[in-house]
Amino acid sequence: MSYEVKTEVFEGPLDLLLTLITQHKVTVTDLSLTDLVSEYVAYLDRIAHLDMEITSEFLLIAATLIQLKARFLLPDDEPIDIDEELALMEERDRLLARLLACATFKDVAAVLGHRLGANQQFLPRTLGLDMDFPDTLPEVHIRVDARGLARLADLAFAPPEIDPDLDHLALDLPSVPDAIDDLRTRMAGMMRSEFDRMISHCDTTLEVAAYFLALLELARWGIVGVNQDHRDAPIMLTYEGTP
Amino acid sequence: MNTRGLLEAILFVAEEPVAAPELAQVLEVPVAQVVDELTAWARDLEQRHAGFVLREIAGGWRLYSNPGAAAYLERFAASPGASRLSQAALETLAVVAYRQPVSRGQVSEIRGVDCERTMRTLERYGLIAEVGIAPGPGSPILYGSTELFLEKLGLNRLSDLPPLAEHVPPADVVEALERPFRPEASSSESTN
């Protein structure tokens, strides 16, 4: 079985968002949230196999984006729950602050990289005292304690090129494309259902999130119709067939 | 041999930058005199385009080959410098340098990805090191940058790092980042 540990281009969800937004700044005039969400979700589809931590982070941010999108699409005369609204805006501001910090560190990292490169032109002498220097053994200072030495040994024995975490990778992570296929097939068979019933087999929140993302895609394609009477009502699904 | 000569001898064999007070102690002369001699020597070397330069770095003084000769040195130097750091490693290094002391969790939170591997790489290169334990739940290890980090970047002290504020994206980029998240932006959509 083969799987990818690293995403193709992006290092994590913030990196992805940042790239999607800044790319558009160059090519298109304005990037709408709708476009951003669909590009983000489309990318999510392509990285089916990631380690758990990255995936949950991706999904978490996807959830925030989708919430924001849903909120913005609400008609103006719709009543608004102030608490929910505040929480959502707080979440949005937090995401923006993280994006900004991420962009800042990316920028300064380039400067550090440049400095590192430029300084490699300065070579120090590394020979130290001539080896034939008087026999006296200078008192040596080991600037780490036993624990520090153990840490160094740990690092040396697990070289960074080798990823020791591969073994703990859960390989059956929820895949959004799989969820789309499953949802589509099952909906075709029953025509009408509730979202809760469609996810009754899911054990983890991540799986539910994958199904929710799948549902949004199917709704966008017009394959499944979605209806919810009020905020606490069940989400009703209807199969609309192939678009 | 005069003080200049002795300073030359010591810095010739030194394997890391040596602080002026330490040199003063070994030579039993005032620190001010050491600093004067070193400053004059550094200027001499520079003026006559010598093959090596004297730099004040990481809180001390050390001799380095003149970068102008870099092209000729590849065959003779044993250590052509640390291998190039990946983009991820550089970004992680930047976060640790500017946010220190900082835990791995905090670095990962800022970067949006788990940074264990890159931090291990940086620790192995000696660019970052454990500097303490955070109080509170889990007592996470705190990391900071090392003297070697300063030396590799050619900085004398941490405060010589370029100010982070200068690297906050310019207004138009911030504007672009925020735009999709503003309600007005989505009002003009006609699709779906």
Add this chain to the structure above:
Amino acid sequence: MNTRGLLEAILFVAEEPVAAPELAQVLEVPVAQVVDELTAWARDLEQRHAGFVLREIAGGWRLYSNPGAAAYLERFAASPGASRLSQAALETLAVVAYRQPVSRGQVSEIRGVDCERTMRTLERYGLIAEVGIAPGPGSPILYGSTELFLEKLGLNRLSDLPPLAEHVPPADVVEALERPFRPEASSSESTN
């Protein structure tokens, strides 16, 4: 930079004596000119009682610290800043301590860089020592840690070294490292 400057730069970083024809080839100047420059430089250094001297030795040219500074160099060597082990030396020491008895080749393989010089430094400081000869081709020398090593780390015996708990190397890495020493070699590998 002129020829003198380039010669200074090369001999500053060179770890072994460099022959005049080799220098001439790198700098693309006649050998005679190189010899003239070096001879003049050596005389300059001597006349002004510089901290280092240029000697023609073993068919090549190499810089040495001025023996006249020996007393001060010894004092410097004993000062706290001088005899601190470099990051590379510390890592090498850690590898030898935890893998002893171990050959230089094995240490180099684990660290991914040639460890000859750092191991010589450690040996010179008395932190590691030869402890035997490995059987097999080449009869490589095996190294281990010394009493001084234990003393410096404040340990009574080797078994007091903290266990390597955090990052036990994955089985396949251990396997790969051990393979050359096993007679049955890579006969039965067919995982995945």
